[in-house]
Structures are given as structure tokens and as C-alpha cells.
Amino acid sequence: MALKLDEIRKVADRVAGSLGLDVVDVELTGSAKSCVLCVYLEKNAAGRAEMVAQVVAGSIEAEAVPERFAKGELDLNQLSWxxxxxxxxxxxDFGTLLDVEDLGPDGEYTLEASSPGLDRKLTARVDFERFKGSLVKIQTFEPIANNRHWQGxxxxxxxxxxxxxxxxxxxxSKARKTGVSTVEIGLSNIEKAQLVPEF
Structure with missing residues (x-):
């Protein structure tokens, strides 16, 4: 299924690109009889920049933007819009292409398209650059100071x-025992990373 998921991701990227969107992640969950194909999307960089410009210009009501973003505590570019x-x-469009190219999962499945959410995964260096200043949770392949789980x-x-x-x-407890206030983690050592929602 991994190979098919790669092909599905390529089709998702193609469809998303034609709509001014980026694919953040593609997941297939559930059983063989009833699975869910979920595609996490956001506006592409140009679309996000346009939305931020509209907020700054007052074209989008401040009430439509989460409070911490409206106050300037978090970067508006971090929203998926x-x-x-x-x-x-x-x-x-994607569902039609999956059927035409016969790429959908075998059996019955549900297609979901949604935002990556407040606890979105971070997978590439560009993600980490974009979300600098945010709280993140990271699991490493190899331990650092005898610990694989970090949050900061x-x-x-x-x-x-x-x-x-x-x-x-x-x-x-392992992280507390290290006695350090900062940790440097090599990008190649990151197994999983995601944002930690702040309210």
C-alpha cells in the first residue's frame, strides 16, 4: 500500500496545485473493508500571503482570525487559510481522478479533505522554518542525553x-533529568514532529 499511497500523493499534489493549495499529508486509516483516505491541505504560499494581506488591509474582519493571531502573538502565515x-x-476533482486512474483503496473507502489542524505534523525543514516560535513535540530516532521525546x-x-x-x-521526567534548558536536534534524527496547540 505504501507504493500506492505515493502514487495517490502525486495525484493529490497535482489536483491541489491546480486549486492553489498544497498537500501537507496523506493518510490511509481503518480496515481493509472500510478505510478512510484523508488528505490534509492548506492554501499555497501565495494564497496564504494574500489572506494575510487582506487581514492587514482590513478586508477580513479581525474576529474571523483566532485571537492569538489577531493580537500578533503568533504569525498569520502559520494559518492554513x-x-x-x-x-x-x-x-x-481528486475523487474523480482516483476513480479514472483506479488509484483508490480496494473496497469501500471514505475520502476526507481537511486542514492539518492545530497539532499538524512537521516533516520538512521548510515546515520548521515556517513554524519557528511555535511549541513543538519531537521524537528522535536516536536518543539525545538519554531521551528521545522533547517538547519546547x-x-x-x-x-x-x-x-x-x-x-x-x-x-x-527523562528530559527534566538532563538539566538542560535548550536542546539541538539534527533534522536527520527526527522521527516524528508536530505542533503543540497553544490556547
């Missing part, structure tokens, strides 16, 4: 590594 119309258009504020992202401020979040 995905609309219901975007999801509907993508689902229609992403303060820097270089070519090969990123830095977390550990004082910004509650740490697990």
Missing part, C-alpha cells in the same frame, strides 16, 4: 539542525 469551498473543490519552543532552524527552548513547555 483552508475553506470549506477549497475542501469541496479538491474532493470533487522552536527557536532556531539551521540547515541541518533545530534548537528547542525547553523552558517553554513541561518536560517528561
Amino acid at each position: 483552508l475553506t470549506h469551498e477549497d475542501c469541496a473543490s479538491f474532493s470533487r 519552543r522552536l527557536t532556531a532552524c539551521g540547515q541541518d539542525a533545530l534548537t528547542l527552548d525547553l523552558t517553554a513547555a513541561k518536560q517528561n
